[in-house]
Amino acid sequence: MEKRFFNIEIFRREMGPLQTNAYIVSTGKVCMVIDPGFPKESVELAEYILERRLEVEYIIATHGHFDHVLGVDKFRERLGYKPKFYIHIDDLSLLATAGDALNRFFGVYVKPPKPDAYLYGGEKFTLNGVVFEIIHTPGHTRGSICIYIESEKIMFTGDTLFRGSIGRYDFPESDENLMRKSLQRIANMDPEIRIFPGHGNESTLNNELEFNGPLRDMLGLIP
Ligand SMILES: [Zn+2]
Numbered sequence: 551m552e553k554r555f556f557n558i559e560i561f562r563r564e565m566g567p568l569q570t571n572a573y574i575v576s577t578g579k580v581c582m583v584i585d586p587g588f589p590k591e592s593v594e595l596a597e598y599i600l601e602r603r604l605e606v607e608y609i610i611a612t613h614g615h616f617d618h619v620l621g622v623d624k625f626r627e628r629l630g631y632k633p634k635f636y637i638h639i640d641d642l643s644l645l646a647t648a649g650d651a652l653n654r655f656f657g658v659y660v661k662p663p664k665p666d667a668y669l670y671g672g673e674k675f676t677l678n679g680v681v682f683e684i685i686h687t688p689g690h691t692r693g694s695i696c697i698y699i700e701s702e703k704i705m706f707t708g709d710t711l712f713r714g715s716i717g718r719y720d721f722p723e724s725d726e727n728l729m730r731k732s733l734q735r736i737a738n739m740d741p742e743i744r745i746f747p748g749h750g751n752e753s754t755l756n757n758e759l760e761f762n763g764p765l766r767d768m769l770g771l772i773p
Pocket of ligand 1: 615
């Protein structure tokens with residue numbers, strides 16, 4: 551699925567048994583890849599990029615859950631060069647055990663990728679003049695982030711905010727209070743922002759504030 555905006559183009563590919571969304575966000579001939587989560591589909595994602603002669607500048611994980619990170623190595627292998635892989639520092643232990651988690655659920659082991667650099671929140675990545683800002687939104691996991699492109703009013707929300715739902719916060723690596731704070735922070739942003747979640751379809755912040763029951767409950771909005 552391809553979508554064109556004024557300055558960027560977004561390609562979404564669902565990956566693996568949990569239908570995790572990987573995104574290619576391109577501006578001109580350069581792109582950022584978000585959450586290449588499973589080896590097989592990540593190879594196909596790399597082929598898509600090679601066919602279009604795009605150059606990958608950054609690979610960013612929205613958090614350390616296995617379905618968002620385990621395709622990184624195969625993706626880079628097929629690509630034939632090694633763009634840097636970034637993840638928030640608070641999800642490093644989760645990343646390190648991602649292969650074991652996959653094994654627990656699906657009986658297959660994949661060695662987790664090693665990050666090249668850590669995120670802390672507040673970083674700004676530039677692609678062809680378009681600025682991508684990292685917003686730390688802990689809750690689903692300690693190191694969950696959103697990636698915000700202010701000039702396009704677009705945000706990749708990982709497993710923090712979905713269309714019609716919010717991310718789980720009952721894992722040992724989750725924190726309900728942090729989740730509430732992060733969702734509140736998102737809710738205070740421009741309601742026109744279009745959100746592209748880690749699973750499922752895109753939406754707008756406005757739409758979610760109005761119709762997303764779990765989000766409204768979490769924020770204490772009156773029905
Ligand atoms: Zn997750």
